[in-house]
Amino acid sequence: MKTTTIDHKNDLNLIASCPAVAALGFFDGVHLGHQKVIQATKKLADKKGLKTAVISFFPHPKEIIGKTGERVHYLLPPAEKAKKFSRLGVDYFYLIRFTPEFARLEPKEFVWKYLVPLQIKHTVAGYDFTYGRKGKGSLDTMEEDSGYTITVTKIENVERNNEKISSTLIRNKIQLGLMEELPDYLGEFYETKGKMICTERKDELILDRYYMIPPVGCYDVAIGNGKGWFKGHVLVTAQKKIYWLGPSIPSAWSIFRVKVKWISRNMRFISETAEMQEKNLVSMQG
Numbered sequence: 001m002k003t004t005t006i007d008h009k010n011d012l013n014l015i016a017s018c019p020a021v022a023a024l025g026f027f028d029g030v031h032l033g034h035q036k037v038i039q040a041t042k043k044l045a046d047k048k049g050l051k052t053a054v055i056s057f058f059p060h061p062k063e064i065i066g067k068t069g070e071r072v073h074y075l076l077p078p079a080e081k082a083k084k085f086s087r088l089g090v091d092y093f094y095l096i097r098f099t100p101e102f103a104r105l106e107p108k109e110f111v112w113k114y115l116v117p118l119q120i121k122h123t124v125a126g127y128d129f130t131y132g133r134k135g136k137g138s139l140d141t142m143e144e145d146s147g148y149t150i151t152v153t154k155i156e157n158v159e160r161n162n163e164k165i166s167s168t169l170i171r172n173k174i175q176l177g178l179m180e181e182l183p184d185y186l187g188e189f190y191e192t193k194g195k196m197i198c199t200e201r202k203d204e205l206i207l208d209r210y211y212m213i214p215p216v217g218c219y220d221v222a223i224g225n226g227k228g229w230f231k232g233h234v235l236v237t238a239q240k241k242i243y244w245l246g247p248s249i250p251s252a253w254s255i256f257r258v259k260v261k262w263i264s265r266n267m268r269f270i271s272e273t274a275e276m277q278e279k280n281l282v283s284m285q286g
Helices: 032-048 061-065 078-087 107-115 139-145 167-175 267-274 278-284
Strands: 002-006 020-024 051-058 092-097 120-126 151-155 190-198 203-207 217-224 229-236 242-246 255-265
Touching: 020 032, 032 051, 032 120, 032 151, 051 078, 078 092, 107 139, 120 139, 139 151, 203 255, 229 255
Parallel strands: 002 092, 020 051, 020 120, 051 092, 120 151
Antiparallel strands: 190 203, 190 255, 203 242, 217 229, 217 255, 229 242
């Protein structure tokens, strides 16, 4: 899969490689609803003999046009989204920098400045996808905005447990510590990446940017170090620090990269760990 970051300085006619069917959206978390959109995109592209593309944006529009100082809690960094797109069979990933200038584009301007030069022949998106200034454009207007050079497919929402799957729903569940529920919406456990720093006193996990951390408590997790997966527990403190409580992970290094699969909140330890001070961690490590 080829990934291209686009801003107003790019010559889109040079960027575009082949005519394509494109999935449109922010796709934070690449949850089951997003996967349905991308799978439909690939199926249509194969049927039409075209390439499969994803067009997304970064940062989140709320950071640019939302309330002043509004913070967005991201589920995945763009690079990890790209890896998931590749596994779903996407050929091209176009990541547009969402800037104040981009936010001011009228719907028709977005279509003619981005979609047409990128040789997008058909678009696929969720039923509530909007584009252009103040979200005035939608899939219902895109064909007309493109001069009927682009056709569209609207994908209805996906539900699990009588809830519409959305990135917002998943963020809310993480904020509540409901990690064991996430596979119903993501199709797998929530996975983060970062580094483990091991000292004589404690083993601390520091996550990369653009991941969420659940609330205070003890969690069952699986840690991957490239050589295998190790099940154990982590403690999340009120300061959003994450400590590995064991068992020990064999490594020749005191600092090493890890993946963390968040399995469930461990209710047996919540009342105890919520009041625990960091200075007591040594006695709890096993």
